[in-house]
Amino acid sequence: MKKFFEAIVRGVLTCSGFVTSLVILLIIGFLFTEGAGLFNEPMVEEGYVLALNKENDVSSLTAEQIKAVFDEDIVNWKEIGGRDMPITTFRLEDVERYFTVEELGSEYEHVGMCIASLIARSPGMIAFVPQSMLPADAEVRYIDDSTISLSEVFAGTEWFPTATPAPLFGIVPLLAGTLWVSLFAILFALPFGLSVAVYMSEVASERMRSVLKPVIELLNGIPSVVYGFFGLIVIVPLLQQGFNLPVGESGLAGSIVLAIMALPTMITVAEDAMRSCPRSLREASLALGATRWQTICKVVIPSSMSGITSGIVLGIGRAVGETMAVLMVTGNAAIIPTSIVEPLRTIPATIAAELGEAPAGGAHYQALFLLGVILFFITLVINMSVEYISSRNKYKLR
Amino acid sequence: MKIEVKDIDFYYGSFHALKNISMGIEQNKVVAFIGPSGCGKSTFLRLFNRMNDLIPDTRLTGQILIDGKDVYAPKVEVDVLRKEIGMVFQRPNPFPMSIFENVAYGLRVNGVKDKVFIAQRVEETLRGAALWDEVKDKLKASAYALSGGQQQRLCIARAMAVSPSVLLMDEPASALDPISTAKVEELIRELRKELTIIIVTHNMQQAARVSDKTAFFYMGEMVEYDDTKVIFTHPRKTETQNYITGRFG
Known part of the structure; x- marks a missing residue:
């Protein structure tokens, strides 16, 4: 039994x-x-083509070039490797500017013929139309149907996931935003976190510690949306006035909120590491005539360095993966940040904000999953470095 | 007299750990404290360099004079005092640093900056601790790479580096094998030429081998204090007799 x-x-x-x-x-x-x-995924939206005049010898365009053409940032074919002639863009909704209703037919049955002839007679035209609409024998050239390339995603500096005809999935601004906010969060959190950890483990009386420690651990349990709300109504207006900014939502606001959120982890882990420094080492140092502060700086902190570093890296991990609070206070502009006081956007915030409006299975949807993979790798690297740092100590204790 | 102890009483909270102890210790002598566990000998030892200050809720009455100066006088700076009175602990406790840095530590925290002097002093004390030949090629290696006996001799070298005039040893050989123990004892006999040593030990043969005088402690009292020869051959008190003959303890 x-x-x-x-x-x-x-x-x-x-x-x-x-x-x-x-x-x-x-x-x-x-x-x-x-x-x-x-x-x-094809670069151009599924089922659509980019059609050119037969005389035009441009055969391939990058997604960025397509976007620039349709935004009329590029207005001449010679800028993108063609002959010297002005570019005219054509989208399906423009059809009524060129043709009357009679020409198109009451049920738009002639629309394909009309567009084909329009392209045939305008040498500089580029048309974004559904492939099925153009007759198979239309006298047009098509831009090569390529898929989204690695370099466009990983080296792309623009994130326009809903742009037509070709969305841009450059992750650099998001990656830069994430790293930028995390970097500043750590810069803010580090001095505070370490001082509090040293205070709690070395200076505070046992009674003070028994009050402080639960309070700090409590901070870990507050939902991030509450931190975000606090940041939105307190920090953002403060920054807007303090730095005289057009908008207060900025990387700085995000990093301050993240710093506050990373503090509890950092403090508790670092403090535990310092307290676990053997009493015998402290006594040995004191017995040699070292003062209490010399003992802390030269023996306690160095011998618990690996624990302290783990605390810092875990804090970074929290900052990198944090979604809600950052989404609420950073302003969410997908541009490569040049200063900390401008709006920026992080990877988690992008996923949270855009997943709801991305059609399932589409390129945008998959791009968000790719962001998830990248985030996964970042946190993986962070966790592995914690493992590595904790296992590595040049003069290992027993 | 190098050290004079006058009417010491010591309490942990309400526990009366040391009861009315008075003794004198001459310069360049080795004094052994023996007694069963919990008799107060380690507590007593830790009074000389004020290590018990670290323990909350303790109380002391009486006086300890070293070179005529009261160790517990209000104006005494504890770190200066501890530089003068070195200590070696029961378990080897080198710092998580290189062998060189371990020995140099005491000099550095006491404000010595002269690199040549530090290097010289490290070599001197490592030679003094009979460790130099074993470690001279790996001074940069971690102190934890040494064996237990070598670590303990390193700790003795570390304590000696700041040139104390008194060395307190709290069961320095209790965690070591017999060969390492013999080396440490040899070292103690050498060091006696330079300074005054107080050694706490569980091992009566050790006390007999290394010390000039021996004090027997029992239940917080110093039962008997005399020349080591007298204690081990003609003790005056029956408790001492019983302890050294192994009838209890």
Whole structure:
């Protein structure tokens, strides 16, 4: 009977471990397949083509060039490798400017013929139309149907996921925003976090500590949306007035909120590390005539350095992955930040803000999953460096 | 007299740990404190360099004079006092630093900046601790790479580097094997030429081998204090007799 129960318990434990690992693997696999799918997506929206006059010898364009053409930032073909002639853009909704209703037919049955002839007679025209609409024998050239390339995504400096005809998925501004905010968050949190950790482990009386420690740990449990709300109604207006900014929502606001959020982890981990410094080492130092502060600076802190670093890196991890609070206070402009007091946008905030409006399975949707994969890698690297730092200590303690 | 102890009473909270102890210790002598566990000998040792200050809720009455100066006088700076009175602990406790830095630590925290002097002093004390030949090629290596016995001798060298006039040793060989113990004892006999040593030990043979005088402690009282020879051959008190003959303890 006893054996039977033990077998059941063992089975349940094995199962739960197995199921958990499987679920995690499935999530990661899902993330990766969805994210990688982006690179199979056509550059131009599915089912649409870019048609040119037969005389035009431009055959391929990058997504950025297409966007610039349709935004009329590029107005001559010679700028993108063609002959010297002005560019006219054509979208389906322009059709009534060129043709009367009679010409198009009452049910628009002639629209394909009309557009084909329009392209044929205007040498500088580029038309963004559904492929099925143009007759198969139309006298036009098509821009090569290429897929979204790695370099466009990883080196792209523009994030316009809903631009037509060609959306831009350059992740550089988002990556830069994430790293920028995290960097400043750590710069703010580090001096405070370390001072509080030293205070709590070395200076504070036992009674002070017993009050302070639960309070700081409590800060860890506050939902991030509350921090975001606090940032929005307190920090943002303060920054707007203090720095005389057009908008207070900025990277600075984000990094201040993140710094506050990263503090509890940083403090508790660093403080635990310092307190675990053996009493015998402190005594040895004091017995040599070192003062209390010399002992803290030269023995306690160096010997708990790996723990302190883990605390800092865990704090960074929190800052990098944080979504809600950052979304609320950073202004969400997907531009490469040049200063900390301008709006910027982080990867998690982008995913949270855009996933709801991205059609499932589309390029935009997959691009957001790719962002998820990148975030996953960033946090993976952070966690691995924690492992590495904690395992590495030049003069290892027993 | 190098050290004079007058009417010491010491309390941990309400526990009366040391009861009315008075003794004198001459310069360049080795004095051993023996007694069963919990008899107060380590507590007593830690009074000389005020290590018990670190323990909250303790109380002391009486006086300890070293070179005629009261250790517990209000104007005494504890870090200056501790530089004068070195200490070696029960378990080897080198810092998580290189061998060189371990020995140089005491000099550095006491404001010595002269690199040549530090290097010279490190070599001197490592030679003094009979460790130089074993570590001279790996001064930059971690102190934890040494064996337990080497670590303990490193700790002795570390304590000696700041040139104390008194060395307190709290069971310095209790965590070591017999060969390392013999080396530490040899070292103690050498060091006696330079300074006054107080050693707490559980090991009566050790006390007999290294010390000039021995004090026997029991239940917070100093039962007997005399020349080591007398204590181990003709003790006057029956408790001492019983302890050294192994009838209890």
